[in-house]
Amino acid sequence: MHVVVNAAMSADGKLSTRERTQLAISGEPDFERVDRLRAESDAVAVGVGTVLADDPSLTVKSSSLRANRVDAGRAVNPARIVADSRARTPADAIVLDDAAETYVLVSEAAPVERRSALAERGATLVTAGEERVDLLRAFATLQDEGLEAVMVEGGGELIFSLFDTGLVDELSVFVGPQIVGGREAPTLADGEGFVEAFPTLSLSDVEQVGDGVVLTWTVDR
Ligand SMILES: NC(=O)c1ccc[n+]([C@@H]2O[C@H](COP(=O)([O-])OP(=O)(O)OC[C@H]3O[C@@H](n4cnc5c(N)ncnc54)[C@H](O)[C@@H]3O)[C@@H](O)[C@H]2O)c1
Ligand SMILES: Nc1nc(=O)c(N)c(NC[C@H](O)[C@H](O)[C@H](O)COP(=O)(O)O)[nH]1
Structure with a gap:
């Protein structure tokens, strides 16, 4: 995979505002650029925090990129993956529509009625981990399902x-x-944070886009 x-x-590392x-x-x-990356992927993953905040579709927007996928014998859109330990994805979330196959990764702690509600909406549930999704196990299951190229869009x-689990390649x-500020505003990597043994990166590309820049790194092994 x-x-x-x-x-x-933002220039100060924020993904969104404190609200x-x-x-x-x-x-x-x-x-x-994001649309091209999606079109090249077998699946696009987000956490349920992003579903609750943004209600994203995670589909390919360009009709020519969608047509290229179909011509290549692929599904029109990549599959969608939601990491959702307690199955909090709302039943009316756009990621559950029929534009693409959707996997919801849940833990054993997810309430049975919430799991059933998601399954009824057509989601494929992958259970791994007790309180929190065990990402290593869940991603191994997704690989068994044929998902090789996975793009993660946050949060x-x-x-x-x-x-933390060593799953990221790039x-x-x-x-x-812009500067957003706010100690409560989500940043690129939140969680508990590393204290030692930080993942390190090798820069592979720098591209100026307007007053911003796209940085691409590979993760050192
Ligand atoms: N600027 C961007 O590119 C961008 C992209 C995506 C999201 N966002 C923003 O990020 C914010 C949401 O980010 P967030 O960090 O609150 O939520 P998140 O999207 O990272 O989701 C976190 C949730 O994922 C689930 N999860 C399951 N297993 C997990 C595991 N092993 N480790 C961690 N989480 C696990 C948990 O239920 C947890 O609550 C929103 O404000 C959104 O707008 C910005
Ligand atoms: N590339 C990018 N630039 C931004 O300025 C910004 N705020 C995001 N944010 C990602 C966002 O939080 C969403 O999750 C998806 O971009 C929505 O995807 P859809 O269009 O619904 O498919 N992404």
């Missing part, structure tokens, strides 16, 4: 955990020209 984390952050309201960090050229809690981040 190849896991790419992609996000947009978790969506923030226009990048613009159209970056959305097109900060999920991104930290994926680095990081690309748009760094935008």
Whole structure:
């Protein structure tokens, strides 16, 4: 499996405001880059925090990129993955519509009635971990399902955990020209934070986009 984390952050490293309201960090050229990354992926993953804050669709927006996928014998959209320890994804979340297959990763602690509600909406549930999703086990199951190229779009809690478990191969981040501030505002990697043995990165590309920059790193092994 190849896991790419992609996000947009302000110059001070924030993914959104302290109120978790969506923030226009990048613009159209970056959305097109994200769309191309989605189109190349077998699946696009987010944490349930992102579903609750943004209600994203995670689909490919460009009709020509969708057509290319179909021509190549792939599904029109990549599958969607939601890491959701307690099955909090709302039944009317856009990620549960029929535009793509959706996997919801839950833990043993997810209430049975919430799991049933998601299964009724057509989601495929993957259970791994007691209180929290065991990402190593869950991603191994997803790989068995044929998902090889996985793009992770956030948020900060999920991104930290994926680095913590050593699952990330590549990081690309748009760094935008604004300061958001706020100690409660989500950053690129939240969670508990590393104190020692930090994951290290090797820079593979730098591209200026307007007053921002797209940085691409590979994760050192
Ligand atoms: N700028 C961007 O590119 C971008 C992208 C995505 C999200 N966001 C923003 O990020 C915020 C949401 O981020 P967040 O950090 O609150 O939530 P998140 O999206 O990272 O989701 C966190 C949730 O994931 C689930 N999860 C399951 N297993 C987990 C594990 N092992 N480790 C960690 N989480 C696990 C838990 O239920 C947890 O509550 C929103 O404000 C959203 O707007 C910004
Ligand atoms: N590239 C990018 N620039 C930004 O300025 C910004 N705020 C995001 N944020 C990611 C966002 O939080 C969403 O999760 C998805 O971008 C929504 O995806 P859809 O369009 O619904 O498919 N992403």
